[in-house]
Amino acid sequence: MATHLEITESLKVFQDNYNSNQRLKIMNRDWNRVVVIKATDIESLNTFIVQDGLVSIKEGALENPDLTVISDSETLADMFYGDITPTEPYNNGTLRIIGQEDDIIRLDFISLMIWGE
Amino acid sequence: MQLKKVLTLRTVVATSAGLTLATSTFVAAVQVAGYVLGDTAWIAILTGGILCFLAAACFSELNGLLPTANGIRLYFSRAFNDQVSLTVSILYMTIVIVGVVGAESYVLSRVLGEVFPAVPPYMWVVLLLLLVTLMNIRGLKIAGVFQDVITYGLLASLMVISLLALHKGNFQLNAPFAPGGASGLINAVALGVFLFVGFEWVTPLAEEVTKVKQISKGMMIALGLLSVTYAVFTVAMTVAVPKDVLVASAAPHMVFARTLLGGPGAAWMVAISLAASVTTFNAGMLSVSRFMYASAREHVLPAVFSRVSMRFFTPWVSIVALFFVSLTVAGVILLTHRYLVLLKLAAAMESIVYVLAGLAVINLRRRMPDSPRPYKIKGGLVIPVLTVVVFAPLALAVLYTDLWALIDLAAAFLVCLIYVNTAVPYLKKKYEARKPAGRRRPSRTTGEGGMEEN
Numbered sequence: 001m002a003t004h005l006e007i008t009e010s011l012k013v014f015q016d017n018y019n020s021n022q023r024l025k026i027m028n029r030d031w032n033r034v035v036v037i038k039a040t041d042i043e044s045l046n047t048f049i050v051q052d053g054l055v056s057i058k059e060g061a062l063e064n065p066d067l068t069v070i071s072d073s074e075t076l077a078d079m080f081y082g083d084i085t086p087t088e089p090y091n092n093g094t095l096r097i098i099g100q101e102d103d104i105i106r107l108d109f110i111s112l113m114i115w116g117e
Numbered sequence: 118m119q120l121k122k123v124l125t126l127r128t129v130v131a132t133s134a135g136l137t138l139a140t141s142t143f144v145a146a147v148q149v150a151g152y153v154l155g156d157t158a159w160i161a162i163l164t165g166g167i168l169c170f171l172a173a174a175c176f177s178e179l180n181g182l183l184p185t186a187n188g189i190r191l192y193f194s195r196a197f198n199d200q201v202s203l204t205v206s207i208l209y210m211t212i213v214i215v216g217v218v219g220a221e222s223y224v225l226s227r228v229l230g231e232v233f234p235a236v237p238p239y240m241w242v243v244l245l246l247l248l249v250t251l252m253n254i255r256g257l258k259i260a261g262v263f264q265d266v267i268t269y270g271l272l273a274s275l276m277v278i279s280l281l282a283l284h285k286g287n288f289q290l291n292a293p294f295a296p297g298g299a300s301g302l303i304n305a306v307a308l309g310v311f312l313f314v315g316f317e318w319v320t321p322l323a324e325e326v327t328k329v330k331q332i333s334k335g336m337m338i339a340l341g342l343l344s345v346t347y348a349v350f351t352v353a354m355t356v357a358v359p360k361d362v363l364v365a366s367a368a369p370h371m372v373f374a375r376t377l378l379g380g381p382g383a384a385w386m387v388a389i390s391l392a393a394s395v396t397t398f399n400a401g402m403l404s405v406s407r408f409m410y411a412s413a414r415e416h417v418l419p420a421v422f423s424r425v426s427m428r429f430f431t432p433w434v435s436i437v438a439l440f441f442v443s444l445t446v447a448g449v450i451l452l453t454h455r456y457l458v459l460l461k462l463a464a465a466m467e468s469i470v471y472v473l474a475g476l477a478v479i480n481l482r483r484r485m486p487d488s489p490r491p492y493k494i495k496g497g498l499v500i501p502v503l504t505v506v507v508f509a510p511l512a513l514a515v516l517y518t519d520l521w522a523l524i525d526l527a528a529a530f531l532v533c534l535i536y537v538n539t540a541v542p543y544l545k546k547k548y549e550a551r552k553p554a555g556r557r558r559p560s561r562t563t564g565e566g567g568m569e570e571n
Binding site: 006010013023027073077078081082083086087088090093095096097098099100101102104105106108109112 | 181184185186187190191194195205256258296321324325407410412414416421425427431432557558
């Protein structure tokens, strides 16, 4: 079981990698979204905000998110560190994403651009 | 937490019914009528619809238990195992794309060929597929209000034209309650299932609604609307035009519309056919290309299929590949004229998937007894067992009457099985070899002993 701190750290690593990727910043300049990250096995809520192509992270959950990513703490930490692809837990039902299909694919594509296959 | 954008029940119904409404369903409806005596096709169609309610109940429970865009891929993986799930999913997607594109393009090209005889039929298929491919690459979706307008407009059009035909025939039906022998009725019901192919494809919207129960409700309402519309429309066709004339035509709804209203009727039916075909092609390409993308991401298909357009964020390689597959399938069917085999193949495959859905509900009740089920089928295992008991013979009935459908299905199953057992392990091994050796996540030490957890 990962801790809330580990999930937050993984999100920071993801954020740093995203913000240092010029292509991603340009591609997502019009894709403003609020993504809530929620762990199922520990108390952990984070919000991942994409605004004008840049990513920022806030502790806790913002109201009315566009997407909600729900999984166990281990999967969340591994996923945002890029040790596993989101597809694997998504396909076996460990990872749930609530939101529009296009946004879900975009999120997966961002992960692909950052961490590769 | 409330999502910003959510789908309404109206749109869920429209999506479920819209995925099902296709030009080839009119041909299937006439084939259903051909199996029974007099104007009794309504009995087979309503029975088919009622039986589909059983499958819809199973999908509702599975969707509530595992709300995912992955649909049967996840349900069957949890209920049986990954190999079964993968084999069935690939087989299902292949048959859907071959069946839908093949049958739909054939019927539509006949419809348009009647109005514009100078244009070669294949040209229409190329144009339509190009349109749908471009829509998919650009990420333009027929969704929301647009989907509502198309679906409800189509349903209303079909009802209006049917009532006009019935009115013209003074609502006089030929032996409406005497369908004839049991074998004819069973075959009619089995093929009648094809009329509802795709109603459950609305389950991937589970992630876009606030209450998962809306999906179940939407599926049930869509099935009710479709059952009534198809039943009335088919009876209206057989009242207005002799059954043997309809059965012999590849575009019976055009014959019906022309007989009833002449040129304007034909134009009206062309508009209905185009709307139905575009939505069907689009839904098929959208679903199958997303399935290919997800499969490539989990290293089940070659990685090239996971390439996404930098501009439109759509899986363009999968979409383009589907375009060429569709062109080939459509070309083969236009040359061989074997479109009816595809209807039967799709009907049989759909019945098999319903059987597996029933078995999945039974298995998951045992494997995940305590997991929350927002929708749980009442009456214990009666409905899942009934689903299995009803749809297994229906699948067999379809395959028994068409040897080619049986051969095609068996061959496709064998190819999928070999692929899953040889190519998939190879692709996964190739991916493992490319993966970075170390983990990026820092190792964590726990307790005073400093033992590493990772």
